[in-house]
Amino acid sequence: MGKIVISQNVTLDGVVEDPTGEEGSAYGGWFDRCMAEDRAAWAELEYSEAIAADALLIGRRTDAYFGPRWNVAPGDWAERLRALPKYVVSSTLTDPIWVNSTVLGGDVVEEASRLKQRIAGDIVVYASRQLVQTLLHNGLVDEFRLIVFPLVIGTGKRLFDDAGTATALRLQGARPIGRNLSALTYEVVRDA
Known part of the structure; x- marks a missing residue:
């Protein structure tokens, strides 16, 4: 059985x-503002995650953002x-932009299951905040x-806005990435 892993910059x-x-937005661009001396360490972590992954699950807007960039990078x-x-x-996309992609057009919960x-x-x-909230609300995040x-920042859409349910997490790892970033890994704790 697969494991759904939410990987986010926050x-x-x-x-x-x-x-x-x-x-x-007035607060946008925070990624590059904080990244200067940590980009190589961040990229190394992200690359190792991609190597270990078996598939990506994303929303339509994430496909539209990443597809044109990564298709030619x-x-x-x-x-x-x-x-x-x-x-x-x-529910609206028929032709995804990112290569090697398949559209899941049915019920999100059923398709992810x-x-x-x-x-x-x-x-x-990656990204896909609305999808993350749906997966979390329906107990599909691992x-x-x-x-x-x-x-x-103090304003803007947050990863856990409208999550819909309290979710217990167990810390699996915490480490610095470069000088200023932190990598935190949490396992979702299932009811006994």
């Missing part, structure tokens, strides 16, 4: 919205991401891998 106060500033990390099977959750049955390893979810950026 600010210290949990904001995931507009990390690159392309959405035009050079290097081993980009090649690995292109090679991974990707499953795009969408079937995916967990079919894939034996890590099914990593692990969180959070890269915490040392910035408190």
